[in-house]
Amino acid sequence: MPAASTSTAVSATGRGGNLRDWARAAYAAVREETERRVAPLSDEDQLIQSMADASPAKWHRAHTTWFFEQFLLVPQVPGYEPFDERFAFLFNSYYVSAGPRHERPRRGLITRPTVAEVGRYRAHVDAAMARLLAEADEATLDAIAPVIEIGLNHEQQHQELMLTDILHGFAHNPTDPVYAAAWRLPAPVGGDAVKVPGGIYRIGHEGQGFSFDNEAPNHQVLIHPVAIGPLITNGEWLAFMQAGGYRDPLLWLSDGWATVQREGWDAPGYWRQVDGRWFQMTLAGMQPIDPAAAVCHVSYYEADAYARFAGKDLPTEQEWEVAVAGGLPDAFGIVWQWTRSAYGAYPGYRPVPGALGEYNGKFMVNQLVLRGSSVATPDGHERLTYRNFFYPHHRWQFTGLRLTEYAR
Amino acid sequence: MPAASTSTAVSATGRGGNLRDWARAAYAAVREETERRVAPLSDEDQLIQSMADASPAKWHRAHTTWFFEQFLLVPQVPGYEPFDERFAFLFNSYYVSAGPRHERPRRGLITRPTVAEVGRYRAHVDAAMARLLAEADEATLDAIAPVIEIGLNHEQQHQELMLTDILHGFAHNPTDPVYAAAWRLPAPVGGDAVKVPGGIYRIGHEGQGFSFDNEAPNHQVLIHPVAIGPLITNGEWLAFMQAGGYRDPLLWLSDGWATVQREGWDAPGYWRQVDGRWFQMTLAGMQPIDPAAAVCHVSYYEADAYARFAGKDLPTEQEWEVAVAGGLPDAFGIVWQWTRSAYGAYPGYRPVPGALGEYNGKFMVNQLVLRGSSVATPDGHERLTYRNFFYPHHRWQFTGLRLTEYAR
Amino acid sequence: MPAASTSTAVSATGRGGNLRDWARAAYAAVREETERRVAPLSDEDQLIQSMADASPAKWHRAHTTWFFEQFLLVPQVPGYEPFDERFAFLFNSYYVSAGPRHERPRRGLITRPTVAEVGRYRAHVDAAMARLLAEADEATLDAIAPVIEIGLNHEQQHQELMLTDILHGFAHNPTDPVYAAAWRLPAPVGGDAVKVPGGIYRIGHEGQGFSFDNEAPNHQVLIHPVAIGPLITNGEWLAFMQAGGYRDPLLWLSDGWATVQREGWDAPGYWRQVDGRWFQMTLAGMQPIDPAAAVCHVSYYEADAYARFAGKDLPTEQEWEVAVAGGLPDAFGIVWQWTRSAYGAYPGYRPVPGALGEYNGKFMVNQLVLRGSSVATPDGHERLTYRNFFYPHHRWQFTGLRLTEYAR
Amino acid sequence: MPAASTSTAVSATGRGGNLRDWARAAYAAVREETERRVAPLSDEDQLIQSMADASPAKWHRAHTTWFFEQFLLVPQVPGYEPFDERFAFLFNSYYVSAGPRHERPRRGLITRPTVAEVGRYRAHVDAAMARLLAEADEATLDAIAPVIEIGLNHEQQHQELMLTDILHGFAHNPTDPVYAAAWRLPAPVGGDAVKVPGGIYRIGHEGQGFSFDNEAPNHQVLIHPVAIGPLITNGEWLAFMQAGGYRDPLLWLSDGWATVQREGWDAPGYWRQVDGRWFQMTLAGMQPIDPAAAVCHVSYYEADAYARFAGKDLPTEQEWEVAVAGGLPDAFGIVWQWTRSAYGAYPGYRPVPGALGEYNGKFMVNQLVLRGSSVATPDGHERLTYRNFFYPHHRWQFTGLRLTEYAR
Ligand SMILES: [Fe+3]
Ligand SMILES: [Fe+3]
Ligand SMILES: [Fe+3]
């Protein structure tokens, strides 16, 4: 994943007293959540990769495990033997510093190691981690806590991707498989636009608790007076469609219009019209469109076109953060919200040195920032300063939007 | 598969007396062979599709089953209910007449129906076929025997593909999985070139026993005096490589040279050099090259370049058939042998009407004929008049060559 | 150009007495014809290359000139200085033996040397050739006559391409430029099918007069009794279109149908429907379709589909040659005629050694033989044994078809 | 061109007294400059289009002329007849509102209208414009002055592209054509980094004189204390190259590294190494690299990698504008300078309604802002608030960089 963000629940810095207790509990909780998410999937389901941007569930499980092996067990446990020497090649994702990697678009061909072997790999690493956490002295614990923390946050990011990737895979199956029959997108509370007075604010992570490096440094920003509205709903989106929104080039960014034509888009991702009614492929299979729900699986190009249609703007990420700090609702747990801010470095940003520093800085071009979190984000992983980012044509994530108007 | 050929073992026309007995035995034997070939594969192994030309093992199992359901059970059994209405869409391959089909390159994404469900599908159809074969009256048996025969030959073709396709998939796995540790290519007997006197011969299928439509009509051909040599070996191929065969454009067809450069070919398919020694990925995993074995996994482009290097020719399919009828050894069971004959219609050929007639005729351009059979061909499926065909860049089949010289 | 063939008019072997006179006259005649064909073109017209398969007229003029410089002046004239050292790189086409070449698809970017400089290049080489032909002694003349002959035939091939390539370029211009207002396709004489009795015939070039190497050796072929019909007309093609010929996949080769869908073909090349009437872009600009004229600019895929629609076959090249030797009309000067013979080597064929031997042999895969000649073929270049060849999707040449039926 | 900027010389708002005099003089000056730039080019040179992003010089000449015909003559001159009805289709570039357009990548195939006809088109429109400017009453002049101004600024933008596009075309010619033998990049004055104190500043166009819509509204920005350095030179770039800059993935954005590998970049655009010495293809042909000159023809990806290598940042466009307003030298007339600001809307920006409003707003994604101007920018077209923009892989413009450091 292009990196995203994290949490209080697993935050080592949020711990009250005992670092060892925190680490053991947080490690167990996050690792279990991964297994919980994979439980409805068969071995075959865990193998598929339906596009280069997605990865097999089995790969997510192994890659997040490799992270702990590579960055904690190998350097910290004397005599630790990797479970399988070949896994570093297979399950490294993009850490150039950590050595060569298997080609990303071919992950779906790796039938061996099997799902069962990956399960054993996870158990092996979990046992070694348990020993490490039990036996490490206090100084070691202090030293490794930040790496544990980043490893757990990293695994939580992949937990979200496990859902978006399997939905993408299932959407290619004409039989419309169901991941979880009861799955629904939470309803937004909606409400009026919230006014943000102009002025100088501080944004970015302040150093309390965990964050990714791209959220720092905390710094001053100048905000122009703006009103920021609620999540756009399916009902509003249907009105856009009925007004010919997908057929009018004047509403679209030039690159967006090229995408609409090349891809044949005429509705958000996973929407399908059957006998005049709109449905959407979801983790609960094909479901009728609920007009009151937040629109989901729209790309930046679509979000931008909708804003032009509405005569408004997408918020900047600075406006979003200030507004949410001030109480804007529906920010978390429904859909990630596109901002019009290109993903880049905050003033004075420097990547962390070493392999972990590759994580965020090298993606700072061609992508747009999304803020908040989604229904697929693990509990406790969301954060006010979190900066998620995707390419403008991407829409397989749980992505929606809200709009702003500048005061006149 | 571009269609190929068949057998005596399953030939309804080869039967001595009882048509019902033949049909039940042949049906059981062929269907069991499919399951025998898939036995070493996990559910995950059965799902992968490593290129558009290949198909998942699970798909082969379901597609060959659909053939019997579509062309025998549905038309012949009153009230027969298809096992699953959606399978016609998923498991039809190229019969335009039989309705729309799932996109070929996406077969590897179909995790559901699962391997287990496909097993149940096979059992369901086998049971229905057993009833049909038990209860059909003599007239019906006579009428359906040709369709059973084609269905069994069709399944045998897919049996060969199951092996070539899984080898292709495994070859993409850096861990070099083993399908069957004892697997080896049979050794050729070799020997001198065999002289074929010039003259008029008859080739093509005569109407005794099963054949595909492209083997007919039996017709006269004029053969020029020619000597046809033994299978080319790995040792000979290594000499070609050492002489710079893969680096000299003057040895190659223009399209072949473009392929060599685009693909970076410097050896036959699945060959890999480790510390100066050559290995080949096989169904038994990585194995050292045996200089005495027949060269395998060469494309037509490579076969043609080798012929130019040797100052000889590839045989025409007519020369091959006449020579093998006269006793040329190693024709069957090792490697398919490229001929220089473009795949086309025999004089007076007309496709069978209806869906089954789509089978062969529509591939009669851009492909070259291969003759004989390979180690992966099921017993009894080979035939003197059999015409296999592949594109000139294809080399994932078990393909080799022999050379000819015209008398002077 | 995929190489094709030539003539009596420029044949050194057809000469009565004086070899020097013949050479000077033939050289002058062919070189002038090139200039005559380019006369209606502006400098800009001479530069465009509308696809990788086509070349700019200026390039054709320079490339054919380079041939004489490279293969005659440099080896035969002591102290000859190439007009410009860089031209060997720019104007070599595919002779690997003759050194590196400029990339084919970028020929349309070579604004310098200018059209005027290319004119000077031609004059320079023509003057040097005139001196060579005036001053060479008899032994030299005998030695170089075959190279002159191949050079002139080569230039004639490019003369045909100059017309097909400029038509392709003009067809991309929304203003429908006119090359020659009076241009028309000659009318066919039509007539009934001509019966060819079965038996053994000889085909291929016999050694009298010039031919390309691919026309040899003359050899025996076995012909099955067949009747070969007249050129198919636009009127017949319109009936095919009205019967839904371009929309029925069962009429098409599998690769052909993929091409129809990818390219959106619904009529022959350069056809365009305006207000319900069909027109074709020609060298005389847009012209209404004449139902009595031979259909032109059809690909092999279309020719094959038409044959299936008609329940007949395309002829083999052997059948075509035997029939034309026996008097079949309309063989030359209207449209090249697709045969169903894949382009390959005659039995015993060996390419000429050296650079000139690259000419034909390396294209012997993936292409189909066309026989006869077209309206664009220079006078005297056509020949009974001539084997032209193109890929099955090609249709920018002047290509049509006739059909055969086997006796029953 | 992705739209960029304009000037004082042609600014209607900068005029002292007489609007008519200004319009006639400005129109004549700009139109003549276009012809001056095209003078060294042959008809063939004017036709080539060496990539989809570039356009033929002839097209630039016609397209800029069409702008005046479409947006001034047709609406303002009663009874005005377009010079040729087909030109609107051929020479519209991206104004969806103004009707359908000829496909951009095929502009290089339009040999007709010829260069001579385009010259007549320009003369025809110039005559009509002269009449309009002579005869219009004051009210009309006031109304059309802004459109004249935008038309002239538009033509100036294309003047820059004429040079960058012909250089790109010439760079594909192995004979290294020379556009102007005396052409050189102006030398930078260099100097130390300039400190910009933190604080609130105003940037963007204030409404005096011409600007493009994307430069508005003028608004407050918060600047963090920063020092902004001089133009990076070829000498510094050679040090980056010698340090392995093009071979170390850790220095590159992920998308940038993919581009380096796909394109095989190992030096800036148009650089070529001959016998160990570096040269660059320029408008004066191949020239040795001058270490003291500003590096030119680097992409954003390269600029960003250099900044990482140097441990510094590219400036934001806000920092650049504030620094240049404060006196930073070398801002104009040498190379455009990449900023790290993604091209987007200023707060409160709204596109101008109508076709002219398509000009800038629809490109506000995936591109980066460049500031300043280059040696190819026409005199008087540069402006402090000018926002040029290109994709991060683009390097055929005259593009360089400077670096910043934040105060600590
Ligand atoms: Fe990761
Ligand atoms: Fe099949
Ligand atoms: Fe040639």
Ligand SMILES: [Fe+3]
């Ligand atoms: Fe423009």
